[in-house]
Amino acid sequence: MSNFENPVLSVKNLRKQFGDGCSKCRNLSEAKLSKNYCPHCGTVYACRDISFDLYEGEILGIVGESGSGKSTMMQCLYFDKEVSSGKAFMKAYENGEKNIFLESTQRKRYIKNNIFGKVYQNPMLGLKMDFSCIGNIAEKLIGAGERNVSKMEERAKELLECVNIPTFRMEEEPKNFSGGMKQRVQIAKALSNNPPVLLLDEVTTGLDLSVQANVLDLIKKLQREFKISMVVVSHDLGVIRMLADRTLVMLNGEVVEEGLTDQILEDPQHEYTQQLVYSLL
Structure with missing residues (x-):
């Protein structure tokens, strides 16, 4: 069960805009935007003051159509994009007392390597396609400070088994794998440093339905076993429901x-x- 005392991740007023804004749109509560776009100066407000808490062992779903800002929000959280303003605190980092968005590049790298795991919609962004599966996991472990080669191999094998990649394919490169297998390797890589928070961005998009179901079952199973907190982004309410x-x-x-x-x-x-909801029925 989730522990609703202390959030493991707390996000306050995350804003991401493309453009400088103008007198007509800077105050978002009074701005007359066309969807998320200012017709006067052309600024796009991809994320407008998003706030939420994520608790221990919880899966938080974020659903919305394409262009709703959910993937931009995930990119900001994982430092793939700079936020325009806002704060985020993580219990596992400096006891939740420092706004991670204001930390140095070096500290952000530390947070990415040690506290977050991320699984991208496009496996090309999360995996090196010409490294072996084991090499991909070792890369993440090296980033987190591991130097013992046999330990890394052992950890990689254990995780790949966990996500049902057969032993005889662990030395293979992900470019030879199907979409569902690539996603499973990405999940193993994201878990390699035991992150307290896992970010999953549209991880079943483009997969066949039976493969989707396997990946979703796997995510549920891992969440139960490792008690990880997850933020899951999808445009598919069926995925969020599950x-x-x-x-x-x-x-x-x-x-x-x-x-x-x-x-x-x-x-x-x-x-x-x-x-x-009615489109689901």
């Missing part, structure tokens, strides 16, 4: 509804959430 304890619904860069997943599915309040 995985998430709580859900945030995003539209045009902002959170329009949040609550327990069951509650949102049974009694959606926002018009957009209602459309999403």
